[in-house]
Amino acid sequence: MSSDYPIEFVDLRKEYGQFIAVDGLNLQIKRNSFTGLLGPNGAGKSTSLKILTNLIHATSGHAYLNGADVTTDTKNALMGVGTVVETPEFYLYLTPRETFRYIGEIYGMSKESISSETHAILEKVKMSEWADKRLGTFSKGMRQRIALGLSLMNDPRIIILDEPTSGLDPRGMAEMREILKNIRNDNNDLTILMSSHMMHEVTDLCDRVAMINHGKLLLHDDIERVIGGSDARTLVVKTVGVPDESVISAISGLGNVKSAFRSGNEVIVKFSGEKEEEAELFRQLAQLNVGVYSISESENALENRYLELIKESR
Numbered sequence: 001m002s003s004d005y006p007i008e009f010v011d012l013r014k015e016y017g018q019f020i021a022v023d024g025l026n027l028q029i030k031r032n033s034f035t036g037l038l039g040p041n042g043a044g045k046s047t048s049l050k051i052l053t054n055l056i057h058a059t060s061g062h063a064y065l066n067g068a069d070v071t072t073d074t075k076n077a078l079m080g081v082g083t084v085v086e087t088p089e090f091y092l093y094l095t096p097r098e099t100f101r102y103i104g105e106i107y108g109m110s111k112e113s114i115s116s117e118t119h120a121i122l123e124k125v126k127m128s129e130w131a132d133k134r135l136g137t138f139s140k141g142m143r144q145r146i147a148l149g150l151s152l153m154n155d156p157r158i159i160i161l162d163e164p165t166s167g168l169d170p171r172g173m174a175e176m177r178e179i180l181k182n183i184r185n186d187n188n189d190l191t192i193l194m195s196s197h198m199m200h201e202v203t204d205l206c207d208r209v210a211m212i213n214h215g216k217l218l219l220h221d222d223i224e225r226v227i228g229g230s231d232a233r234t235l236v237v238k239t240v241g242v243p244d245e246s247v248i249s250a251i252s253g254l255g256n257v258k259s260a261f262r263s264g265n266e267v268i269v270k271f272s273g274e275k276e277e278e279a280e281l282f283r284q285l286a287q288l289n290v291g292v293y294s295i296s297e298s299e300n301a302l303e304n305r306y307l308e309l310i311k312e313s314r
């Protein structure tokens with residue numbers, strides 16, 4: 001396996017009985033990237049990350065970390081890898097300091113390095129003042145930050161995170177994202193793979209995105225390119241009532257419209273042209289008599305690309 005890709009999935013497949021959760025996933029994660037594994041609920045993100053961290057086994061195919069197969073060469077694969085993949089379970093009667101010592105000892109770290117890493121990491125995850133309080137008294141967000149901190153022990157070169165902000169309140173989410181940004185900025189030899197179903201989270205934190213649905217890869221690219229890569233512009237058209245198929249097909253047939261699809265109560269219209277063509281499109285939309293009451297340029301190109309791909313993959 002090439003060292004340019006510290007994380008690789010090759011023809012990965014996972015079946016639960018008749019159900020295919022991961023369906024021939026091929027994905028190579030670039031060294032030093034912060035990649036968002038983006039997909040709706042049930043897309044196969046957690047399953048893929050659990051296979052990658054050897055919590056479950058694939059039905060067929062392979063997952064590699066640093067070129068080592070996670071199933072057959074687990075020790076080498078997981079060396080230098082930090083993970084927060086399942087809901088973290090701690091000994092709730094221990095404090096963060098005791099928990100870090102316990103994990104450090106399992107890693108075989110010296111007393112001194114356990115103590116200095118504990119200090120530095122608790123600062124990073126903004127938990128220093130809680131170092132000697134029992135974990136049982138912590139909120140979900142605090143436990144999640146401790147779990148992230150533990151994944152940083154022993155200076156990993158790869159970090160794998162399964163929906164790290166899931167279940168947190170807005171403040172907890174913002175704190176976690178800020179910590180992740182700091183970790184990324186402080187470290188120039190670190191590859192992070194993080195699953196998320198939130199597009200804005202991936203745009204905010206990551207430089208690469210891998211979109212999956214039904215266990216299949218839909219797109220893998222630089223976020224910048226996904227956002228800016230299309231010559232078509234995206235308009236969000238709102239109608240009174242839910243737009244039905246006849247509305248979608250009427251809009252699809254208008255001049256300069258490349259595609260139109262429904263997203264909730266809105267129609268997402270891909271359109272190529274300049275101001276004059278846009279003015280003409282507005283005029284035609286108004287004449288369709290389908291109750292258009294708002295037309296705006298979409299601000300979230302990644303979200304639209306995502307919705308478009310999810311729709312195509314149904």
Ligand SMILES: Nc1ncnc2c1ncn2[C@@H]1O[C@H](COP(=O)(O)OP(=O)(O)OP(=O)(O)O)[C@@H](O)[C@H]1O
Pocket residue numbers: 016019020021039040041042043044045046047048197
């Ligand atoms: N142990 C299991 N037995 C049967 N089906 C399962 C099992 N684990 C997951 N699945 C199914 O596999 C599919 C993929 O699940 P997975 O948890 O990987 O999705 P996900 O993309 O992480 O979504 P979410 O954001 O909801 O966690 C889902 O339809 C799920 O119901």
